[in-house]
Amino acid sequence: MQKYSVFSLIKNAFKGHKDWEVAWKDPTPKTEYDVIIIGGGGHGLATAYYLAKEHNITKVAIIEKGWIGGGNVGRNTTIIRSNYMHDENGLFSEFGMNLWRNMSQDLNFNVMFSPRGIINLAHSDAQMNVYSRRGNSMRLNGIDAVLLNREEVRKIIPMADFSENVRFPIFGGLMQPSAGTARHDAVAWGYARQADSMGVDIIQNCEVTGFDISNGKILGIRTSKGNIKAKKIGLCVAGSTNILAEKLNMTLPIETHLLQACVSEPIKPILDNVVTFGAGHFYCSQSDKGEMVMGGDLDGYNSYSQRGNLPTLQHVLTEGIAMFPFLSKLKMLRTWGGIMDMSMDGSPIIDKTHIEGLYLNCGWCYGGFKATPASGWTFAHTIAQNRPHELNAGYSLNRFSTGHLIDEKGLGTKTWIS
């Protein structure tokens, strides 16, 4: 594989950039693979990459209905963090943080991981206490966290509303300095390119139409490009999980919901960090291009449509202006929606299923992007070893029966309430 570097860039520049190789090929599917990963999103591509890299399993196909990276990895607000309260989430995400820190070099693809820090604003002492609980848990798990008072917050983000004319004044905040952002598309492409180079077949525009199962064992899949055999199949399709589950006669503790985000027109740098509003659900960062990247609440009803409605964004932006009054003078340039696999306790599922050889990776709610490397790594492990790694042991499917729920928000099964 061609190595990307400043030298190869210069070399190619003088050849008019005619010699660049394809980042990934466009193969026709073989009749059989060792492992099939359904879903060419970030998690699926990462899983294939780690299957090849960590477990030396390279006879792998990724089956993607559309184009790779077209789901949530290509339509999110690019935030990467491990600021979780529950141990399962914290340790899993922090493992992921280490993968993020080395990702550009590991993949030889600049994913622009930018550890610019995330600040969760608090607007009351009670909320400061809630954040203390979270931050202390992070610290005891070896994750960086700092509690900021109002003045410390003001030093970092003076453009936030510190005036008198404010409904919920800023009391302080919890900061994870090592959290940040990355270039979302690059993550998908970087994993795809490396997986491809190690022998993984990336098959796009191929829809899974059914499964071949016999005696409780998975044998293969039926697709729009023919039947493909494999003894191990990983489901990695986020918001589409329920559609495939239906073909498997499975009902899962997951609902599919719509989440919108938007960006403003680009402006000169004004915000260096990722900031979340504490008296609602608004978060914001500024992309390298200068756009303010903003998101918040679900539209609030089951949806497979990637189109949302304006009142949700109005509500989100209202909180945006409450936090950053300067946003008022900017213009909303682009909006988009993604479909979220909302689990009943807000945490993901990475597990085996009752069908032998069928593995499940879903339930990422709003947090799928940041989890991409850790999810791929642990899912690859679960598939290769036929048992979960200790990092994803808590993300079991049967936790809903045993009561070992991982509910960061304490909101229970009403997945649409955030």
Added chain:
Amino acid sequence: MLYIKCPHCGLRSQNEFSYGGDATVKRPELNKEISDQDWDNFVYLRKSPRGKHLELWQHISGCRQWIKVERDTLTHEIFKTLKANEEL
């Protein structure tokens, strides 16, 4: 913004309603023996189809009645709305 026909009040904008999820979930009867699995299915499993979905909404800023709405989760088209005690 959805336009929902409350069977009690008529067409109203979505912002008068709050969502209630899968309307096909049936709570097991009180005091009835039920397996752990059946109970867990009731608590945690939801229908979440792409296409027609029968779901609950409450006309919370109106008559406060819970209603059933048959809606397409892909197009958001609403086919039918029903009172709480009506079936499709």
Added chain:
Amino acid sequence: MSENFRLDKGGLINRNKKISFKFNGKKYLGYEGDTLASALIANGVHLVGRSFKYHRPRGFFGAGVDEPYAIVQMNRNNQVDPNVKATEQELFEGLEAKSVNCWPNVDFDIGAINNFLNKFFPAGFYYKTFMWPKSFWHKVYEPIIRKAAGFGTASIKHDKERYEHKYEYCDLLITGSGPSGLASAYAAAQNGAKVILAEDKSRFGGSLLTSEVTIGNQSGQEWSQKIISELKSMPNVIVKNRSQVFGYYDHNMLVMSERISDHLPKSEKYTPKQRLWYIRAKEVIISSGSIERPLVFGNNDTPGVILSSAAKEYLKIYGVLVGKKPLVFTNNDSGYETAIEFKKNGIDPIVLDTRKDSNSEIIKEAKDLNINIKFSYVVVTAKGYKKVKSADITKISDDKKNISTIENVNCDCICVSGFWTPTIHLASQSGNKTKFKEEIDAFIPSQSKQKETTLGSANGIFTLEETLNTSFEKGNDLSKQITNKENKISVPTVVEKKYSKHDKFWCVPLPKGKNYKRFLDFQNDVTVSDIQLALREGYRSIEHVKRYTTLGMATDQGKTSNLNGLQLVSDFENKVVPQVGHTTFRPPYTSVSIGAIVGREIGIHSKPTRKSPMHHWHEKNNAVFVDAGVWLRPRYYKHGSENLFEASKREAKNVRQNVGVCDVTTLGKIDIKGPDSAEFLNRVYTNAWLKLPVGKARYGVMLREDGIVMDDGTTTRISENHYHMTTTTAQAANVLSHLEYYLQLVWPELNVNVVSSTEQWAGAAIAGPKSRDVLQKLFPDLDVTNEGLPFMGYREGNLFGVNAKIYRISFSGELAYEVNVESDNGNYMWEKIMEIGKEFNIQPYGTEALSTLRIEMGHVAGSELDGRTIPYDNSLDGLVSKKKDFIGKRSLNKTAYVAPDRQKVVGVVPLDKKTSIPEGSYIVRDAKAKLPNPKLGHVSASCWSVEYDNPFSLAIIKDGKNMIGQKLFAMSPLKNKIIPVEIVSSHYVDPKGERVRS
């Protein structure tokens, strides 16, 4: 500078009113009715900005929303407006604007060095480099890239403008006032339909303002103005200019932004800058017209290269010449309209037509005017850096593959016309799956998804006659179905020129050995070679191409670049355009002010504020408030220089020693009535309710079906079939919905009604050993003895002429009563309590003292009932009935919930009896263990025990019941604290609960 490029006459500007304005610090003159763009062009200013990546000079390309270049920073009424399109901004006296994305100035921009290095910056170059050393991306490369990117600079000052919202319902919403919009609006209005006609620009008429046509016996322009004035006079029609319908949402909800004051030097008092309209329309007519498609050739981004339709608009509407030596480069007949317009104004254009020959009416006219027309000619490249100085042109072979000898012609502008792209955005947003129309090489709407109809050139119809015919007909048909009235009008006859077919050719090949940049996306600097590179590297889906090259992702959202991009991809991939497909159109069609989207809910009004009827009393008495959801509650009452800690301690102590009064109005209250109320409560709460006598209250806990505690509170049996339920402040709304859910859907057989009465009652909790004395004096006729009004008893009384409800319930753990009166009497009650309580040393106490009191009593509250705990965790085992079923009971036997070492609430006391334990600390066995350090549980609530005068906390820890007496550590790494602690019972004060019963 004088206006060298303004014609002596013509245009729709008001030549009687001169307007002075400043651009980049220099003063210019324009006229009322100009845009900033037209006024600058009139003054010969073509260099307005720099491009995103290469910082190449950029001028004007369009005359409206499709403008990709001319973005400026404005200063209006001492406020900064970043990213204003000069082509949209109307001129006003004193307007000040400057260029963006250039340093030190637009004329000499250091960033332009990128242009000379552009060979190293192909599409996606940043994915291939900036990776070493590892830390440099965030610390070195990214800051440089960030600084170079972005357009305007935002001010961090608060926006002083006002923005409003309006909700409107109509029969027909019509988006665009060109011929199709006017005709359909007129027909519908005649049928009595309620019509809203929205026009983005300041002038109505759309293409009729600039086209040479006759309708009836009037010019297109005259006809449009006649129709508009008629529509304006009709009561059933709303006509709005400066109004862009930018989003087509579900169920025929559309959103429009109206620019009310942007064209004025400042907004008038109480007048919004912009208004956002949410419009629910029965039918929508999309008459948004079409946008001219550019032609692609070398250096086609040079200032002076402009859309031919824009050049015509500058001429006909503003009386402004984009150049005096124009070259018109076209693949269709539209370019000739511009050429003829130049010629009529004494300017000699040269027309380069990519077609072999054509003899349509308009070409004949051009020939008759002796316009120099060169068929089978193309522009190879524009020459000039900050402005077009000449162009290399050449003859092209019939198959468009080979070009002949290059000739250089002098010119100062190149007007390009690559035929028309229908504006299908709204139809597509509605869900319409568009189709590709071969004859026009563009996408048009197909099957309507919602109630939308696209007409005129937005629907790919480019003759006026057909447009008017179909639009009158559609306007009539759609409206008569709604109004059941038909008042059909005859369609006027149209005189227009017939057009010949356009050439399917957009991208001029490069001459041998030349490597001119040929731009597709002008703002984001995406060139033909970028697209080729993306495809070569395997980014073949149109979405991959878009994302890899950033094609169409600039602030113009690809209005002029998308189709040329698609064409290129399909050419290279040997596909046809519809196979490649287009990327998704999403709202907004054009950028919308965030201030307008938000409206009036800003600052202190960003969320509602709820206040109790006693709020003013609290204010007058130095209450310091705390937000409890949207309620404001007194947190403490400040005496002198007291701080929170001192004040709350004083208040809590006074409750323990004397008597205090606390405003509990915010608690949720629900009235429950009906013969089955007891049975209902018995199912809702975990404990037994069937035998609660009239006049008695009971504490209850309710669960969610998953076994997690949802809320707690007391419910009182007021009469046989009437109960009064209280909930926590936070859960009030949820609990009501929860009850309604079960009554309406699960157990409709129960004859029970519930209604919120939170707003109806003002509540005061009177607590402390002397509370009975206060109560006795408040209600002299009432038997308030322990026998007359026992713990959990309820009585009604008369509080100095006001009906009151008295509940003997206690959250503080002291002898206590809660008195409720109708809200209007709340303040009266409160003042009476204070007046009468004076002799007993009554003091008001706030939520902080309330917390202290409940924590040291071990009463669980929100911080323990956090949506993750079951009753056992909160030592509420005694309230969980074993005999009956209730909501959530079946979940309580889960493995984790019945584990022998299940978490449980305990008390925590620091060994030194001095160091307060911060809330949110964790209890660990070994403070020095290596990370991750296993946690036993967390500290949920802390206080300074006024009973024992030392810190006390509640914690929920693993195996809590067996941990009493253990010496452990409370750790708060955030606050750098490690505190040795002892685990004690959570019931730190009065564990037997004797006081409440005293």
